Amino acid sequence: MGIQFATSQTASIIVLLVTLIMAALVLRRRYRSRQALLRRVSELEALSAAGRAIVSAELDLMQLCRLIADEAGKVIDNRTFQIGLFEDSLYEILFWRIEGEERETPQTFDLRQNSGIVGWVRQSRQPLLVHDFEREMNTLPARPRYVSDTPPRSAIFIPLLSGEDVIGIMAAQSRQPRHFSEEDLRRLTILANQAAAAIAHTRTFEQAQKRAAQLQLVGQIGRQVNGQQDLEGIFTQAVWLTRETFGFHPVNIFAVDEITGEVVIRASTRPDLMEHQLRLQPGQGLIGSAVSQRETIVCNNTTKDPRFVEQVEAQGVALKLPAQAEIVIPLMVDEEVLGVLDVQSPKLGVFGATEKLVLEALGAEIAIAIDKARQLARQREQAWITTAQLQVAEAVGHTDDLDIIATTLVRLTPMLVGVSFCALLVWDEETAVYRSAALYGADQELAEAFHQSHLAIGDWHPLDAVHVSHLPLTTTQPPPWTVNLQTAGEDLLPQWRLWPIISKDEILGIIVTEPLEETAVSANSQTLERRLELLQNILQQAGYAIERARLRLAQQEEAWVNTVLLQTAEAVNSLIDLNEILDTLIRLVPMLVGVESALILIWDAEKQHFRAGSGYGLSAMGQGLIESLTISQDEFLKITPQSGDFLTPNAAYYAIELTPWLQKVMGTAVVHAFPLNARGQLVGVMLVGSNSENGRTFSNRRLHILNGIAHQAATAVVNHQLYQEAAERDRLEQELHVAQEIQASLIPPGSPHIPHLEIASYWQAARQVGGDFYDFLPLPDGKWGIVVADVADKGVPAALFMALSRTILRAVAFSRQNPAEVLTRANQIIDQDAQSDLFVTLVYAIWDPHTATLTYANAGHNPPLLLRQNGHVELLKGTGMALGVLPDVKITQKTLCLHPNDTLILYTDGVTEAVNANYDEFGLFRLQNTVQSVQKQPATEIIQAIMTAVRQHAADTPQADDITLVVIKHRPTESAPNPHNQ
Template identity: 30%
Template sequence: MDKHVLKGDSRQRLALLSEIARSVNSSLDLDEVLNLAIDKVLEITGAERGFLMLRDTGSDELVFRVARNIERETIQAPEFQVSRGILAQVAQEGRPLLTSNAQKDQRLMGRGSVQELGLRSVLCVPLQARDRSIGLIYVDNPYQEGIFSEEDLELISSLAHQAAVAIENARLYQEVARSAEEMAQLYDTSLDIVQELDLPKVLEAILDRAAKLLKARSANLRIYDPKQDELIPLVPYKQPEKIARVHLKPGEGVSGQAFASGEPVVVDDYDTWEGRSAQYAKGVFARSMAVPLKRGAQAIGVLAVDRNREDLPFNQDDVRLLSLFANQAAVAIDNARLYETARETSEQLSQLYETSLDITRQLDLPRVLERIIQRAVGLVQGRFGQIYLYDEVRQELRSSVTYNLPDSIWGFVLKPGEGLTGKILLSRKPLIVTDYDAWMGRFPKVPPGIVYHAAGVPVEHGDHVLGIFWVGRSREDPPFTEQDIQLMTLFANQAAVAIANAQLYEESQQRGKELARLYETSLDVTSQLDLSQVLRAIVRRTAEIVQAREGEVVVYDPQERVIRAFLSMGLAEAGIPSTIHEVGKPPEGLDGLVITTGKPVRVEDYDSWPQRIEGAPKGAIGPAIGVPIIHQNQILGCLSLTRVLGEPAFTDQDERRLTLFANQAAVAIANAQQYQELQRLYLETKEKERMEQELRMAYAIQTSLLPEGCPVVPGWEVAAHWHPAREISGDFYDFIPLDNGKIGILIGDVSDKGVPAALFMALARSLLWAAVSEGLAPAQVMAKANQQILANARSGMFVTALCGFLDPATHSMTCSNAGHPPPIVLRAESLHAESLQIEGMALGVVGQVDFQESSFAFGPGDCVLLYTDGITEAQDPQGREFGQERLVAFLRENQASSAEQLVHGLIAAVQDFVGEAAQYDDFTLIALQCRGRRP
């Protein structure tokens, strides 16, 4: 531009300023505006170089934004060294500075940078907008004096004013654009999250973007697990492991309360917040915010972020932003879950189709392993490989198959943590090693120079590690990558299926042999019915099924909770006493625990087992196993085996075999016990039938001893009844014709019941009958019978009896009583009841008893009742006795009845009284009704 224009009339300058204003205001891009402004200044002033500085909105410091030379080339540091003093003066005072020779300018003489830089012509004007300094424009020429004039200063100041407005507009536009960009980023983030269906990536994106958008220090995303009723952390963001993996209950902490309430929760000071979780130490969190992840109206998880204490608190805009993000995240999680399931299924089916054609068509395990390692090596372009199978019982990795490897590397047995495969086993994660010989974890038995690059993956089926396979490359080959690991891991899934199938086939073959052996064993065991033979067969066959030194079977009584039978094999050889289990006592030790819990128990070292039986000598037993013998949900006993100390522990397979055999043993024992019970019941039935037959015979004999009927006595009605409480009775009565027309009457009751009482009754009745037949008086009859009973009977029983001689001619009866209930007389004239009291001791108690006798007279209508105490002592269901009062009341009510009616009526009255109550005493009574006139 011609500098004469600057010295022209005002119209030219205005036109120039208008043109410059259009130029700098034609763009809203801040960098473009700054470059355009400094270029125009250089063009107008003819300066050698120029700079434009702006204040940083954060630090309020001046920062170089543009540095250009007259050729419009950007100047790089350190070429744009300037006087900081001049810049500071203009910025502080807000006034422009113009000097034609800075070296001689008195205003700048004290500034060392001016002299040091050799500055000559300098022009510096401030940039001001809205009465605020936003920066400055600086141009100079270090070589010539007088380059800039007052017209330059005036024009550049005007240009600076226009540039300041343009810069502010560009800044405002930049802020608006930044806000729009933030929203666009949130929108793009939501799109990314929704479109990304790989769940791990979704979760990582959620936390990464949420934390960045909100300038959070850390974040965590938790998903609710309804089974555990906990919020489970899935992906932490910049959180220590100990903090990131904490599980929270609904309502616990910020995340728990947001989940439980379904609403956002904001906490400014977590340490003083009353809802803080006790799982976190103080100082872990400062400012926290959590919003629920929702599927519809239901919360499925929580998204939480936190800031440092010195950061700004979370506000409602933050809550709104995180809530919007959480809503998108919830949808994305659902989509990713669905996609993950579909993708995994699709890939597995695809890989299964390609690999199963080869490896799964085989069921022979060695052949399957060969094909697996061959396919694995080819899959990742390896040179050789090896597969190890894991023995869970021994916790060992055994080299099973190698491919393209020398024999020196075959046959290794590794413990967890040894070598490449051992470390993979411990971590259950793939591992890549470059330069195996120099690797710190190398297995020392592997010869050097064979393996350089190696990559291995676990072969897992469910929760179990079936084995490890690794593939190797030579030094000249490229190292393994994560993509190789992904391919190997995917293939390992298919290999796991093939190995599991082959092992299952091998196991089924073995199980078939076991079942055949079990079938033979069950035929042997269940063919026996004698319990001792069954137990011997069980112990003998157990050793054929599971290798052991000592075996034993315990038969248990669940009702009495004691051992009913015990049989062992190898106790003596093991140095174990035969009294280790005692019949009739509760089971102890291994057998006791198995029987108590009803579950199998395995012990690796019996000596160190806390529940060992003290009777077992130390060092006699190593591993031990016991399984319950259960039949129809009832524990019948225990089957147990032991091995010598140092021998391998019993395995799951041993337990399964022993359990299967125990099921067969349970049937055999139950059959033998049932057979024993049937034998016992048969013998008891036969004995019962014999006893019943004998009782029937005894009843017939006893009945034959009683009178066939009552005698006919002139002027008297006589009736009697005999009712045993059981099959036979201890009661008796009899009528004996005497001289002169008299009738001897006997009634008695033996102290005991059942067969002994019946026998004693026959003895007593015979002795009394014989004494009466001799013509002795009643008292003499009692005395003689008492002596004979004491002399001949040593049973300890006694009998109460009453002997009476009825004289029809005189309507009188002479009686003697031996401890029997006295007869009751109901007088017809007065209806007065009286007991015919006669003292006397029961027969068979003591000798030399002075029995008494008395005579009683009766009038017409008088009723005499002789009875045993079974009548008065009969009890109703409440335990109340019939008693003498009810007996007398019955006689009064039925005074006009005949003797026969009295007997039957009284028996009916007693039976009505007792109802369903069981009676244990016999009923016997004799009724005498006087119908004649007094002589």
């Protein structure tokens, strides 16, 4: 009993102890939970306080980043800590602490080549917790970019998110592995979200302030720059004010050379660059690229841009401060690039969006100032040029004396243009030489040699080139009048410049000077351009004056020529016969021009040779010889073109060396040939004899007369040809009309009365006559033959072959009752009698009204369409070859029974092959559908429905082939006459 009590007491004690232990454990767990909760609350309060401190702070960006780092130190270990922001491809660290020691900031890194973990976090927008770099290196989404002897072992990288953008990175690192936990990541992420909002706000505010301040400075710079009136002052002030205001160095301004197009340095804050007179081609380096691309180029890391390297090599200057960043802004006004503003910096990534905006605004101000200065300079130059032009116009505009005009020109040109030598050569069209007119800037010996010289084409090759091209030319070859001088021509001037005087596309003279470039060594391109403009005006005024001086004589000559040509036209119009007209014209040539012989040859285009027309000054034997022979183009041996190509509608006239027999006929070895052109075609040639060896016998007046006579002769020949062509057309039209009437008479005037059949027919030729036909042949025993045929051609040949085929078919059919035999025999006769390559396809059917049967044979024709009363459609396909192709053909025949109200459609390919504008044929399918839709209608209405459908399908497309239709309906009770053909 005692033992049991003791045991029970022990058990109670054990239970009590267990209960106490469990209670203690519960109390301990509750205590720990409370402590964790208190720590969590404390942590949240700390984060909240940090967030409020960050958000409410009114600091600049650098101070804000330091505050964020300090607040981060309250929630995690931040002895190694970093805050960086993104700007395009650059990463700028604004706060950087390594093992408690702060580094100098900001520091900028280019992420284009190797962005590392920072780039991955930016792209993925995800935080990254690295417990141990050494163990996790191969599994990381990106490798660290840094190279260090004591790299971190663990780290946290958190993106700073502002809206949809990652504006930067917050990172904490440690040299101890597994130093950061998920709790650290969570706490720092909360802080990073609050920090990102504050950074974005501060950044935006600072950028706005900076932009406003810089734009205000840009306005001040613009006002100072615009106060300058000369370009050099604008360039110099612009670069130095930019450097002083924004602190960038070097600052350069390049201008575009108006002559070469090169980009030339005009001002710089680095004097050594100005000493080397740097020149770049468009597209060369960053500066040249900005000019060629016409847009701002920003390079925030020049070491990564090959264009910067190319630019440095072109400079050829040892850069004391190599630029790390550069922005090049084209200076443009009205889409014209005037130059570039080149701003450089020894720091990476300094040219952000704000700097770009501000410097572009500055560039616009500089461009406007440059343009204003250029316009002012142009106005001054234009005023001077206008005054000089008025002086020239007044000097040469009040006289018609060519000598006074020439003297005035050679004296005014050196004064206004700045040359020391000037000579004027005037073109004499009558003698085809350049006559010396006036000279300035030469000694007596040179002046005498000049005034004694007359230069023909070929005497001075540079003059020849200018005479032909009408373009200025510079040459080192001295003119012929300097050849015999004691002082050689090359010693007088090293180069000679020839300026053509042009009026109405005709050269009137040439002014000879030294090149303007030689007289303006120190002048800029604008000065040279001004002199060229002034000289062009002098040349223009000279052209007007010389033209005016010659106008009086030209008007007199023109009046005389017009009178002569009018008399010639009146003489031609009073005659009708071509030979009389040509005789009259050819007799006028010697009277008006003074040549000894002339001959008109008429071109036979079909036979490709000339035949003789009228002649004058030919011997009796020569006249008979020329009339009995034809002349080919090969008879003309040597041709010297005076204008255009030989004997073409665009030619003027030619000097031609004749063959010996033609020389005897014309009495001269050389003649001038004037093509007779009309309606863009060569219709003949007028040969005018000449005793001149050089072929320069005709002045403009004589040429006008000869060309006028040639035109009258050409008109007479063409009118004669047109008359003959019209007569031939009338004859052909009459013949076609007769043929049409004959062919129409061969077509049945109406459909005959055939027992038990209702018949309608339609025939329309594509031309006036055609090759389609149809026929109805009464046969013995009350039978009827029905024919629809198509000759494989159109027009008159088809019509003739159609008449032959119809005649043969009728002759054979009346003696035979078998369609196959009829076609076989007809083919034999056609093959024997026809001499052409034509053939005919046809369907020949014999209707037996007693048995209501139709026996037919098809010789290569379109298959007839049989529409049964029940709507079933049958094609009666061909049973043989077309007639006229081979001498022996095998043709079979078939017999079918027509039931009441059955419809048979016979047609030619003009129906099914009718096309529309898209070349889509009407086709058998449309024909079948059309017939089925009007099956119960009379034969006449069926034809009307078919032709309506064909016309609607073809629309405005002209009919290309003959059309023939025969519609047959079986009417057992039919006794009345059938409708007539359409």
